[in-house]
Amino acid sequence: MLLTRENDYAIRMLRAMKDGEKHTMKDICQEEEIPEAFAYKIVRKLQKAGIVDVERGASGGCRVGRGLSELTLYDVVTAVDEEPVIMPCLRKSCRRNTGGNTCKVHVELAEIQRVLVRELKARTLSDLF
Incomplete structure (x- = not known):
């Protein structure tokens, strides 16, 4: 699958x-209708990628760690998952592309994949929000 539920939730959390303010996970989850247990897993990945800052404790919360105009959809997607692919065979070399034979399906899907990555990199979060 191209974009996962985890990708969707990460974008919605952001x-x-x-607004750049600190928000509690509970508030984020209620506002965006995201299960809290899932959200904590996602926010850890976003924090590791440097996309969000997390403060722990009673007065803690989360905030976007970089400007929305600096963050692309590609940044978010790859922070929570591997690079998105439209078909699993695009993760590795297709075994049908050997011995001078080229799988036309693989070639066409690889081109669509390149367009997808280019478009995800071209869309900033400030374009969306």
């Missing part, structure tokens, strides 16, 4: 934090 939308809830778009």
Whole structure:
């Protein structure tokens, strides 16, 4: 699958934090209708990627760690998952592309994949929110 539920939730969580202020996970989850247990897993990945800052404790919360105009959809997607692919065979070399034979399906899907990555990199979060 191209974009996962985890990608969707990550984008929605960042939308809830778009104002740059600190937000609790509970508030983010309620606003964006995201299960809290899943959200904690996602926010750890976003934090590791440097996309969000997390403060722990009673007065803690999360905020976007970089400007929305600096963050692309590609940044978010790859922070929570591997690079998105439209078909699993695009993760590795297709075994049908050997011995001078080229799998036309693989070639066409690889081109679509390149366009997808280019478009994800071209869309900033400030374009969306």
